[in-house]
Amino acid sequence: MKRIIYVMLGAVLITGVACKKELGKLPENAKVDGNTILDQRTSEIALNGVYYRFANVQAENNVTSWMEHEVSPAVFAGYMGYGYGEDDGENNNYKSSFFADVYWTSSYQIINAANGVIKGVTALDDNAFTGNRKKEILAEARFLRAYGHFKLLSYFGQWFDLNSPYGVLLRDEFVTVGAISKARSSVKDSYTSILSDLDEAIINAPADNQAIYVTRWAAMALKMRVLMSHGQAADYPVVTALADSIVLNSKYKLEPQMKDLFYVKGLTSPEVILGVKSQQNQESYYYVLSRQYWPGASSLYVAKTALKDLLANDPRGSWMVGSANDYADGTFYFLKYIQEGNKPTALTETAYAIRLTEVYLLKAEAIVRAGGSLAAARDILKNIMAHAGVTNFAAVDNAVSVNDMLKQLYFETSRNLVGEDGQEWIALLRLPAALVGELRPTANDKIKYILPIPHNEFLMNPAIGPQNPGYQQ
Structure with a gap:
């Protein structure tokens, strides 16, 4: 049986x-x-x-x-x-x-x-x-x-x-x-x-695999994420070394134009380290995710004013944030995966877990947190932004303190990786508490950094222990 x-x-x-x-x-x-x-x-x-x-x-x-x-x-x-x-x-x-x-x-x-x-x-x-x-x-x-x-x-x-x-x-x-x-x-x-x-x-x-399967490079990149959350002084040089190994020794390359990754190449882009391929004929199913970005199906997931403002004067704003959504004030169609007016395809249903861009940004953050060269971190950040079509680097050039540079790295993490695998949230919470409160006032208490464990878990597994602080079991 x-x-x-x-x-x-x-x-x-x-x-x-x-x-x-x-x-x-x-x-x-x-x-x-x-x-x-x-x-x-x-x-x-x-x-x-x-x-x-x-x-x-x-x-x-x-x-x-x-x-x-x-x-x-x-x-x-x-x-x-x-x-x-x-x-x-x-x-x-x-x-x-x-x-x-x-x-x-x-x-x-x-x-x-x-x-x-x-x-x-x-x-x-x-x-x-x-x-x-x-x-x-x-x-x-x-x-x-x-x-x-x-x-x-x-x-x-x-x-x-x-x-x-x-x-x-x-x-x-x-x-x-x-x-x-x-x-x-x-x-x-x-x-x-x-x-x-x-x-x-x-x-x-494996050192080489299709983008939908694990490689040693994906493991290195995920370890970089883990170490940045671990956040000890000894972690940052390891993060930098892992990034260098991926960049120097792997096949992955930054996509020359970020927009092409989402609208043209998908998992064939040399930047994708690990992604999720849609299933056969998935796009024909009505309730797929990209249809819930545009025009909306059973659900509608939208960009808020904060994202539109973040992308103001940024070339990505013209293609990632669409027209106003009539159902809720201050919201706009989120078009990173599907263009307004288009129908779902296998490409619009592709998801991205790890991209090389994140490796570069984590390296820059590790350099800053380790007390390293702000100029080196600035160069990495400007390189990533240039691959998204940005030509105005005034805000980055004017970031002369550690906190200012961490803030600029966070902004680019959000602009670049928003709506992929959660880095816009985790990178925010890695910032000093004062910056988190400044940038996200509704998350100014560490109780709000994490979610409550689902109630059913306590019913099925009474040995798990107490609920997270700030929540009732």
């Missing part, structure tokens, strides 16, 4: 399939069960299932769902909103916000599927695989587990305090009905686990 994994919040229910109707049945290539991993072929199939979790392919319609990556963080940062009326999350009030219901379920789906692969592949003899493929599969799975755990730490844990007990509910084993109950780990232990997985991925992941 085959077993199919169903994930509900942080807990996982394994359901036997016999004569009963299968509820919520997954696509065949999204099934992941450690017990069905018998050789290299079945290992590859199981790993593909983890990638389906990463792409968040919905079983009922075979459509990728990256809304929580593209929209929710931009809502929290103040740049995007709900086009049919303001949501509480737009003011960093999460208790009743639609946008706060993010990442928990999807991240644990990735993690548990990855754990199934790790368990099953580890148990096989090395001779069952050709070349280094066993190590590569394990490395890819560990990257994906790290990605899920870091997403959870960033949104549900006090990632900014290494002494905090409010870290991640770490799942490092394949979860079954009898193994649901577990306490969350400390922040320090959470970082240790995530970085350990990424170090393994850096060593053993």
Whole structure:
């Protein structure tokens, strides 16, 4: 009897399939069960299932769902909103916000599927695989587990305090009905686990792969993100070294014109380190994400005045922010993925997890935070802006203090990476508290840096521990 994994919040229910109707049945290539991993072929199939979790392919319609990556963080940062009326999350009030219901379920789906692969592949003899493929599969799975755990730490844990007990509910084993109950780990232990997985991925992941699959370069870039949140003095030289290794030794190059990446090239751009490809004929499904940018379907996700103002006098403003939305004042069509008046295509449904631009920006930030040359950071920032068509660098040239330069780096992170994988929100929260309060007054309390753990988790896993500070269980 085959077993199919169903994930509900942080807990996982394994359901036997016999004569009963299968509820919520997954696509065949999204099934992941450690017990069905018998050789290299079945290992590859199981790993593909983890990638389906990463792409968040919905079983009922075979459509990728990256809304929580593209929209929710931009809502929290103040740049995007709900086009049919303001949501509480737009003011960093999460208790009743639609946008706060993010990442928990999807991240644990990735993690548990990855754990199934790790368990099953580890148990096989090395001779069952050709070349280094066993190590590569394990490395890819560990990257994906790290990605899920870091997403959870960033949104549900006090990632900014290494002494905090409010870290991640770490799942490092394949979860079954009898193994649901577990306490969350400390922040320090959470970082240790995530970085350990990424170090393994850096060593053993493939050096070359399609843009929808993990490489050692993707692992290096994700480690840069993690270390910037970890935020210790010893982290910044490592971030710089990782960036240099990616730039000097990998195949990735900055896209000459940022607009072409989204409107012409997609995953074929030499800048994309890791992305999500739409499923076959996905664009024909009515409720796809790009149709909810333009013209709106069941939902409408829009740019807010803050984004329009940020892009004022910037060439990106002419193509990323469209005409005014009639349903909610101070909102505009968000056109980064789809041009106004166009229909969804496979390109408009493409998503981007890691781009080379982010590597450069993180390097510049690490230089500034380490007390390095502001001129060097300024040169990196101006290079990135030039690839977006910017020619006026007055604000960057006038940034002569550490805080001024950090602010300019944040602005470019938001202009460039808004609506992709959450960096406009996380980069904001890395700023000094005074700057966070200045730039985002509704997030001027660290309680609002993270979300409440979903209530159902406490019902299904009473051992998890207390709710995050500032929220009721």
